[in-house]
Amino acid sequence: MSSSLENEPADQVQGILDLQSVLVRAENGSEFLTGLSKLAAASISEASGDEIECAVTVKVRRRPLTAAGSSERAVELDRLEQAIGDGPCIKALREMSPVIIDDGSTDARWPDLTKKFAEMGVHSSLGIPMEISDEASAALNFFASKPGVFTQDVFKQAVGFAAAARDILHLSVRIDSAHNRAKDLESAMQSRTAIDVACGVIMAQNRCSQAEAMEILTKVSSNRNRKLRDVAAELIEQLSGSSIETHFDE
Structure with a gap:
């Protein structure tokens, strides 16, 4: 069986591998997007022969925001476009199609921005633009110091990089979702364990059934206006001097 990477152009495969490396090394989403913007800037700078800067704009629901940049100036430029309220990046996100300012001195669409x-x-x-999910999208916003830098070949390279970045962003979202689900599961299991142990203590102390012990614990939770798990954990700590722990198989 052949890998899906075998069907991709060599430069796009390398882009995917580089982006995967950035994702693995990043400690959080912000660090990943910063690494992504720097990698995008370096890739398109090499393709164009000019120094390119890049910012990442993220749009959640209807509002686009600057998320990261390859440099402080890239972030400033992207925020400038957000402040004006329109421009190639915002239009790209709105229409989900690439948008170019080939020469700011002759492009009449956004005179305040180009000035x-x-x-x-x-x-x-x-x-x-890059579609991430039904509720979120992102865009790579490239900036060049000269007009006419984004030729057909450079444009093709940038679109290919964005496609690779989109795939990695999808992967990042799935990893984050899986991580959150795992944390939720761990929290739920810890809650269940603490409540079961506390019920066992109450049953032993009061020589009652599990249902009666649960009723006692629930009443205490209601009277103190505290979560059932917190009341159970507090009882265990009072008796044992330590909190309950849940162990998972690695």
Whole structure:
């Protein structure tokens, strides 16, 4: 059976591998997106022969926000577009299609933005959207100091990188969801264990049934206006001097 990577172009395969490495090393989402933006900037800089900067914009529900950048200036440029309220990146997210400013001096679509970009030494820009989920999307926002940098070949390279980044973002979301589900399961099992042990203590002390012990514990929880698990854990700590632990197979 052949791997799905075997069907991808060599440069895109390398992009996927590099992005996977960034994801593995990242300690949190912010660090991953920063690594992603730096890798995107380096990849497109190499393809274009010009120094490219990149920011990552994340759109949850309707509001786009700057999430990370390859440099402080990239973050500032992206935030400038957010402040103005429109531009290639925002339009790309809105229409889910890449948008280019080939030459800011002749592009009449966003005069306030291109003027500000020019003042900061940026004369061309490219926004490429990436769909993450039904409620969230992201975009790579590339900035170049010269007009005409995003040629057909460079554009193709950027779109390919964004496709690889989208796949890794999907993977990141799934990993995060699985991690959260595991934490929820662990918490639920710890709660159940603490309650069962506390009921056992009450049964021994009062020589009652499990149902009666549960009723006593529930009444204490209600009277103290505290969660059942917290009351159970407190009882165990009072008797044993330590909290309940739940062990999972590695």
